[in-house]
Amino acid sequence: MANNHQPQKKVRASLNLSGPSYTGSVAVEFNGQNPLFFPPQQTNQALLEELRNGWYFAPSRAEVQPNLHVSNNPQQTAWSQPLDPFGSNVITYLLERYTSRDPKWVVAEEWLKKIDPKLSILKSPLRRDQGSIETQQASGVDVNMAYQGTGIQKTLTVIAGIVFSPEGSTLVVEEPEIHLHPRSQEVIVDLFNTAVNEWHKQVIFTAHSWNMLLPFLSDVGEGTKRGNHPKALPDNFRLVTFAQIGDNVEIKDFDLKGKNFKAVRDHFKQLWG
Numbered sequence: 001m002a003n004n005h006q007p008q009k010k011v012r013a014s015l016n017l018s019g020p021s022y023t024g025s026v027a028v029e030f031n032g033q034n035p036l037f038f039p040p041q042q043t044n045q046a047l048l049e050e051l052r053n054g055w056y057f058a059p060s061r062a063e064v065q066p067n068l069h070v071s072n073n074p075q076q077t078a079w080s081q082p083l084d085p086f087g088s089n090v091i092t093y094l095l096e097r098y099t100s101r102d103p104k105w106v107v108a109e110e111w112l113k114k115i116d117p118k119l120s121i122l123k124s125p126l127r128r129d130q131g132s133i134e135t136q137q138a139s140g141v142d143v144n145m146a147y148q149g150t151g152i153q154k155t156l157t158v159i160a161g162i163v164f165s166p167e168g169s170t171l172v173v174e175e176p177e178i179h180l181h182p183r184s185q186e187v188i189v190d191l192f193n194t195a196v197n198e199w200h201k202q203v204i205f206t207a208h209s210w211n212m213l214l215p216f217l218s219d220v221g222e223g224t225k226r227g228n229h230p231k232a233l234p235d236n237f238r239l240v241t242f243a244q245i246g247d248n249v250e251i252k253d254f255d256l257k258g259k260n261f262k263a264v265r266d267h268f269k270q271l272w273g
Helices: 045-051 090-099 105-115 150-164 182-197 210-220 261-272
Strands: 010-018 023-031 054-057 119-123 134-137 142-144 170-174 202-206 240-245 248-253
Touching: 054 150, 090 150, 105 119, 105 150, 105 182, 150 170, 150 182, 182 202, 182 210, 210 261
Parallel strands: 054 170, 170 202
Antiparallel strands: 010 023, 119 134, 134 142, 240 248
16 A cells, blocks of 8 residues: 655755856755655745746647636746646646747747648647647648647647747757657657757757667768758767666766768667666
């Protein structure tokens, strides 16, 4: 039987920040219930501005609801990101950008088209106090996002965060490949590379998918070179592996430079078992 009265685990860490608003170290705290960290009390305004450029997306992202009361928005603090890490407010978040004619809307639409080539238009209509996310298919039929594939639903939050976050942001994404076809996983890699190369963002992601690694082997290592895709620049890329060794976690850098497919495959077969 689970013990609901166990003390909540907490992790304390130190972050070194270097940005336009704040440079320095800050102590932060994570708890077992919430993956977001809590900044120290009496945080100054410059630090709060810098913290707003750090966005996180959890692996357990919610599927899109058919519609949502527009007032149903998770409570936010002065420093937190506007798009919930679990995607619970993605409808209201996108509705705000749709109604304000955000110039980045067409960018988000184009990346969704790459995930689902049948999609032609992305829209977020408001009917009375109900908002929804819909796509127009190539046939001209509007389809609510809630009735589409699980993969594109869970990816919607990631695409929105990558596209609409401020230039220079740092985004942490856990398992972006969930429920996606291997071809669509490469689209997400291309989106991450575009965010780094063109939008000056830093993307940190965790993955358990070989298909998320293969494009980087092509871009950075000695794998078969990809065609017309945004490429990861070797100097901007870092691969870190985690392995459970007894009760400890072993963390190592793995340099893809100069590695061919067989060398990388053999290493990860041993790592993953």
